[in-house]
Every structure is written in C-alpha cells, then in structure tokens.
Amino acid sequence: MKKLFVLLFIASVIVACGGESAGGESKANPPSKMAANTTDIDAKKIWKIRCMACHGLNGNQGLNGAANLQEVDISLEERVAIITNGKQGEKGVMTAFGEILSPEEIEAVAKHSMTFNKSL
Template sequence: MQKFFVLLILALIALACGGGEDAPSEAPAKKEAAAQEIDVKKIWKIRCIACHGLYGDMGTNGAANLQEVTSSLEDRIKIITNGSENGVMTAFGEILSEEEIEAMAKYTMSFNEDL
C-alpha cells in the first residue's frame, strides 16, 4: 500500500511539472484569460508549485531555484513560453495566454527581490 502512495505522489509531481497533456476544456479558459484579471498565485499553485515549491526554491525534478535566478523578464517569458533549454521545464506557450505568461514571469522575479 505504501508503494502505491509513493507512485501516486511521483505521478502527480510529474503531471504538475508538465508531464501531462492539456485537457481540451482548458482551451477556452486561455482565450478568456486576457479579459479577466490574472490570478498568478492560483496559476502558480496549479502549474508550478510541485517543482518550484511555494517560495520558488524547492528544485524538484531539477527545477531552477527562483530565489537565485537573476535572468531578465524577457528571458523568463521565453523559458515559460518555450520551456527550458535543458528540457527540464515544459513549455507553457500553448497552455497559458501571453498575458498569463508575462504575469507569471513577473511573479517569479518576486522570489529574489531581497538579493
């Protein structure tokens, strides 16, 4: 029974980090996001927290420690849109709207404001 739960947790982490396909029902939400206020914390909890953690420093599955990353807003937007060059992070360009991606990139910059 314990092995089942460990496998279940690992599968959930893999899916949360982008291992799963986007459900067709999410496509309309992407188009409507531009008209709505973007809730970056909600997106973070759904899409990012499993690998980056609550404060951006967890590093599960090789995720970057966002408290130490000093890349520009433009670079962060590219990584969120296209995924990381090393293939660790999945691309969100077809999952999130451009506005959501920009908002998320700005949000990730808040993790290292004290540096």
C-alpha cells in the same frame, strides 16, 4: 376629397416613422461587460497550479531539477521566453507553457516568479 387622402397618407407616414425610431431605440442596449479583463489574471493561482509542483510555493523547492528561483536573476523577457518555450536544464526539463497559458498569463506568472528573489 383628394386633399384629405393626401393628408391622411402623410399622417400615416409620420406615424410609421415615429414608431420605427422608437423601436430602434429600445434595441440599443448597453454592450455586454463579459469581455476578458487581463488585469483579472491571478498569477499566484497559476503559479500554484502550473509551477509549484517543481519550483515549490516559494520558488526554492528544486524538484525535477527545477531552478531555485530565489537565486535566479534573469530578466522578465528571458523568463517569458523560458516559460513559453520550456528549457532543458542540467538536472531536468522545464515544461513549455506556450500552448497551455495565454501570453498575458505567461507574463503575469513570469512577473510573479521575480518576487522570489529578494535581491531583485
């Protein structure tokens, strides 16, 4: 009688463990794919929303004292710094975008601003 009780106890432990591991497996869902992807940044769209009002669609509008980006030949690093911190130009002030755009967005739109000067 005692032997049977021990066997029943071992059997119930095995069943309990089996049930638990099956439950654990069903909880292991694949991770969500909602994380932001920096390659999805649309630099052209940022340009139209944030920059076009002064620089124009093709960079040469020159409104509010904005530089003609078809003639500007400064480096990507200098552009990122100016877009982040703004610039006091001779004829106007460029807005600082450091608290408006993410670093990834600033780099993307800085690269886009280099496409206006065809000699680069």
